[in-house]
Amino acid sequence: MAMIDGAVLERTIRIVEDQTPELASHCMAVPLDYYRSEAFAARERELFMTKPRPVVASSEVPEPDDYVVRTSMERSLLVTRDKEGVAHVFFNYCRHRGAEPASGCGNARRHSCPYHGWAYNSKGELVAMPLAERNAGLDYTKLGLVELPSEERHGLIWAILTPGAAIDVAAHLGPVDAQLSGLSMETMLYRNALPYEPIGANWKCVAEGVVESIHVPFVHRGTFNVDPGSDGERFASATAVDLAIYDRFGPHLRYCLPLFGPDGVADLRARLAQELTIDWHDVAQVWLISPGVLIANDSWGLDIGFMEPGPGTDTAFFRYGWMGPEQAPDGMLSLEDMTNRAGAAVREDAPVWAGCGRGLKLGQHEAALIGRNEMGVQLFHQALAEETGYTGLGLA
Ligand code: FES
Ligand SMILES: [Fe+2]
Structure with a gap:
């Protein structure tokens, strides 16, 4: 079981107590040209062809x-x-x-x-x-x-x-390798939730959509039963759906979401003092592994997603699945039900992403604006820009 390390837990407790996520220093402007550039699309495709996935x-x-x-x-x-x-x-x-x-x-x-x-x-x-x-x-x-x-x-x-x-997955993953080791993925079964869906948007638009939670109350209101102002299944305090801490590990990023509210902090500290396990049932972890691989704690298993550039700058492909032990814990949805729910959620995302795709392709404004509380999206762009040599990211 994945242990959450003490420093991560401390930061997570702090954002719960403050009811404020870790924030980027500024909003970010991502020029629409970046989503339309054939030259950078070629560099990005190069990553997908030469890195382990x-x-x-x-x-x-x-x-x-x-x-x-x-x-x-x-x-x-x-x-x-x-x-x-x-x-x-x-x-x-x-x-x-x-x-x-x-x-x-x-x-x-x-x-x-x-x-x-x-x-x-x-x-x-x-x-x-x-x-x-x-x-x-x-x-x-x-x-x-x-x-x-x-x-x-x-x-x-x-x-x-x-x-x-030459392939060396551990070297490619860097510190993320040890983090994934804690998930016991080798004991899990995989179920495909979405086979290989064409999405009418640049692949970066899809990546943006999996590293923030602020869309969840709007796009997944029904699926996850999350509603601003009420207690959600996934977010202990859905009024602060953006509560998260963020880390970058070279080209990869991770964000962690507290699954406890302010009234859970004392209990968590007590368990920590007794050296009891603090794991993904307390703090969910989401990784975006370069290039284009999503791994996310979800209930008693993992969502796993694979996004790829399509043949043009305005298309992407997305495959999505769910991994977990064969047997669901008592009272939890089965492996098949979790897979179906994961697929349903992504089918809710897909039309919104296609809308973004049209906006990023055809819009006549200059840049997409990424908020200070969308640090996952900002880190994704920073990491990718470093990999491809793009220098056009701006402050807003
Ligand atoms: S046997 Fe495969 S193409 Fe002819
Ligand atoms: Fe979503």
């Missing part, structure tokens, strides 16, 4: 010869687990004339290309082709599926979409 959860391919096909950056990927239990990620493109040998998910010893029947095993090796004697002398060892660098860590199978690149 989770492709599937380990629990989606638990057994030898299990496989799942997934799309990332518009590319079809085949994820397998071989007979020795090692996970692999391949470009799902046949070495004959490029068709996609695998589809869907399941368990298969061989993936036979639907076009002319070339067959690959779960190590990606070409193992058979019809009428093989007509092409005698071909070196099958050079005709396997193209494999991507991959690593299994934190219950996820990570890959870099560039063959031959």
Whole structure:
């Protein structure tokens, strides 16, 4: 169980006592040109092609010869687990004339290309082709599926979409690696809540939408039963729906939300004095891991989201799921119900994001304005701008 460290808890208690979140020093102006720039879109795509990102959860391919096909950056990927239990990620493109040998998910010893029947095993090796004697002398060892660098860590199978690149997920995550270790994600099951949804907005607009809570009472009023002025399920004091503390770890960021109100502080301090566990049931944690990966405590498990740039600057793709232990704690919604709720919430976000997308694309004002109490959004832009060399973020 993820422990909340003492310094984080102290800061969280302070914002609850003050009923004021950690605030940025200024409002931020993000020029609309930034969302429309092909040049920066190309640099951002470069990040998505060269940094490690989770492709599937380990629990989606638990057994030898299990496989799942997934799309990332518009590319079809085949994820397998071989007979020795090692996970692999391949470009799902046949070495004959490029068709996609695998589809869907399941368990298969061989993936036979639907076009002319070339067959690959779960190590990606070409193992058979019809009428093989007509092409005698071909070196099958050079005709396997193209494999991507991959690593299994934190219950996820990570890959870099560039063959031959070196992968080191722990190094990429930095301090976030130890934070994720506390979540026991390797014991969790993954359920897809939203497969791979096209969103009519720049991907940065989607990222903005997952690192602030101030939209929740408006967009998710029904789903989360959160209403300004009343007690919500997720926010102990919904009148201060923006209560959060923020940290940046290089390109990644985390924000923490208190799940207790002012009247819970004394109890929390007493538990701390007794060295009892303070965990995500007291303080929810949300990470935005560069590039484009959301991991967020939600009830007894995790929301997990993957946002990616689409082919133009005005489209994105978003996949969303829920992870948790197989068995729900007593009195809690089941794994399936939590997954459905997560999907319902994102379906509420999607049309609003599409509206933002149109505004950011077509609006004739100069900049989007990010408030002092939207520090997650500000940190996201600062971190990304540092990665891509963008210098146009302004104060407002
Ligand atoms: S394209 Fe796959 S067998 Fe021909
Ligand atoms: Fe939302």
